Amino acid sequence: MNEQQFRKLLIDTVKVGDHPEKDQIISLLKISVVRFEKTGEFTRRLWNHYKEYIYLCIIPEKIIELKKYEKYLDGVCDEIYPPDDEYEFWSLLIRPGSLPVDEEISQEILFEGIQQQIIEEIRSAKYLIWIAMAWFTDPVLYKELLKKKTQGVTIEIVMDDNDKNRNAEFDLSTNFPTHWVRIESLYKNIMHEKFCIIDLNTVIHGTFNWTKAANYNKETISIDRNRTTAEAFADEFMKLKKSELLKF
Structure with missing residues (x-):
């Protein structure tokens, strides 16, 4: 070893x-x-x-x-x-000593226990959490974010503006700056991003939506602890945040 x-x-x-x-x-x-x-x-x-x-x-x-x-x-x-x-x-x-070099900060791929791993990553946040999610209706993850808010962590969310999100059993907009994104084109499209940035150093991304149903699907996430990767996702988050309506 x-x-x-x-x-x-x-x-x-x-x-x-x-x-x-x-x-x-x-x-x-x-x-x-x-x-x-x-x-x-x-x-x-x-x-x-x-x-x-x-x-x-x-x-x-x-x-x-x-x-x-x-x-x-x-x-x-x-x-x-x-x-x-x-x-x-x-x-x-x-x-x-010094911070670990990028090669020592691994990429972790998960196929099982995804919700629990996301909870652990949320709990490790010290400064900020930025979330872009097509569907967010999981009350367990919502409650974890509320706990981090009481610790002073800055939390912002970009959401697809759809009925499932609007009718969730909790209202994200009440507790967090929430940016509702609607994509308008010739077809009915959605904002399909699924990622979470923590402290501009860690990114959780993959197929997993933050919903109850996702816990029973075959899903995958990648956890990248890499500043360069985190900043690339942060740039995308800022683009989504700046637009209330994306036009094609």
């Missing part, structure tokens, strides 16, 4: 854990880098095994925040450390 794979396993393990602040921990881990440090010093616990340290490196302004969870993360690392004939996990050390 390489360092990048270990980091992903660490994040996935925290996700399924029961730590009360796991969403905050995950958001910190996503901007951290894992480094292995193998030593020539015997552990004196397992026969003929050397100490291996795991360094968790994060930008200096976040290091104090991450160190609050050092003991917990040390325990998780000890739990998931792969068996080795030569080395034994000895300790987790948190050190200052």
Whole structure:
């Protein structure tokens, strides 16, 4: 297991854990880098095994925040450390470092558990959430957005102006700036975009509409943690937002 794979396993393990602040921990881990440090010093616990340290490196302004969870993360690392004939996990050390490079920020494809993953991404938002959605009628995701609003996160939504959205059991316009888009042409068309931008760094996009029915369909989403990709989707969001009516 390489360092990048270990980091992903660490994040996935925290996700399924029961730590009360796991969403905050995950958001910190996503901007951290894992480094292995193998030593020539015997552990004196397992026969003929050397100490291996795991360094968790994060930008200096976040290091104090991450160190609050050092003991917990040390325990998780000890739990998931792969068996080795030569080395034994000895300790987790948190050190200052740089942001992960783009290659370390993976694209994640999901075919199952999509709604839950979207919830986790919403909960990780710290600054803004921009949503462009053909259909948005899922009250579960709506309630998650309300929670983020109370935390001060800026939320804006672009919606297709159709009867299903207008007659949903909740009114998005009451709580969020909502831009209703109608496409007018010779044919009856809809605004068919389905994406969500989080903190201008993460994009969720694919076939999944934010509806109850989508949870029972065969759907796919991609989660891209990449600034360049996020900005491309943000440009599209701004184009949609600026128009109340798109003409062809």
